Amino acid sequence: MTYENLDAKLVNALLGDGRASLRSLAEELDVSVTTISNHLSDLEEEGVIEGYTPRLDYDAVGYDVTAVIQLQVEGNALPDITDTLRDHRQMISVYEVTGDYDVIAIGKFKDTDGMNEQIKALLTDPDIKASNTSVVLNAVSENEQFELDIEDA
């Protein structure tokens, strides 16, 4: 079994249960606890694994509205805009993109009123040339993390 392979299997196992114990992982992958511990530390140091989080159901805690906001931005103002968006804690993802718009951001809000209010506030920025907001009707899947390929020997 190659070195890379074990790492991929370890990551995949953790994607199944991010709080799994080192012992259960060791048993599942048929290596010693120490090996799991070493590889996991390495993966964390290399930055492959950036941390661990619970997967929250924001619906269940009152954030019922998700919106996809697309912006056309004055070229030199792009860093300012993206910084502003990132600092809005309810912005889940902020992307600089190619295409008709320069920025695509995804945010979560407690209700449509709160959403309108916040988006309106954002759009007062004179560097925003155009915008387009899509409200999510149904999140078929969201923030799914997929498993890594396992290479054969």
Next chain:
Amino acid sequence: MTYENLDAKLVNALLGDGRASLRSLAEELDVSVTTISNHLSDLEEEGVIEGYTPRLDYDAVGYDVTAVIQLQVEGNALPDITDTLRDHRQMISVYEVTGDYDVIAIGKFKDTDGMNEQIKALLTDPDIKASNTSVVLNAVSENEQFELDIEDA
């Protein structure tokens, strides 16, 4: 409120470290281990916490390209399309939305060739009336989970 202050604090603490021990959480929040255990079990049973995952840096494992794909879909074919998209494991998020397009999906790919290939394959579906793909130049933030409000006593 369906969740109380301790629950919010507990969730926020786990957002900081999803593998934190119950003991360390108990110390941080100044309650007993038993209380942490009970509340955590409740949060999991209620579905507020859906599970735990490592946060992966997909860049570090060879998925360098992220794309935002927007689709206009023949009305009655929408479920088929979203199902197809969801079953593509590299699709991180799939949303049904209001606005110019009906579906917004975010996917990760190993390179632009792989991306083009997969997207082209998707677009052969005759129920897709129009599409628009934006390639992510820079992920300012991605899949951030924000902390819950703590209400004062």
Next chain:
DNA sequence: TACACCTGATGACGTACGAAAATCTCGATG
């Protein structure tokens, strides 16, 4: 009544450390 707490007992857990095994390096040899 519903929470939060304490205690004690038990088996599981994470980590450090030295030993063992596997792998790599590289010059010598046929």
Next chain:
DNA sequence: CATCGAGATTTTCGTACGTCATCAGGTGTA
């Protein structure tokens, strides 16, 4: 040029120890 093998390096492993999660039964409190 391909092969060998001693030594160095890397990777894995088992053990031991202190910590941890869980359960049960009982106390305090709003």
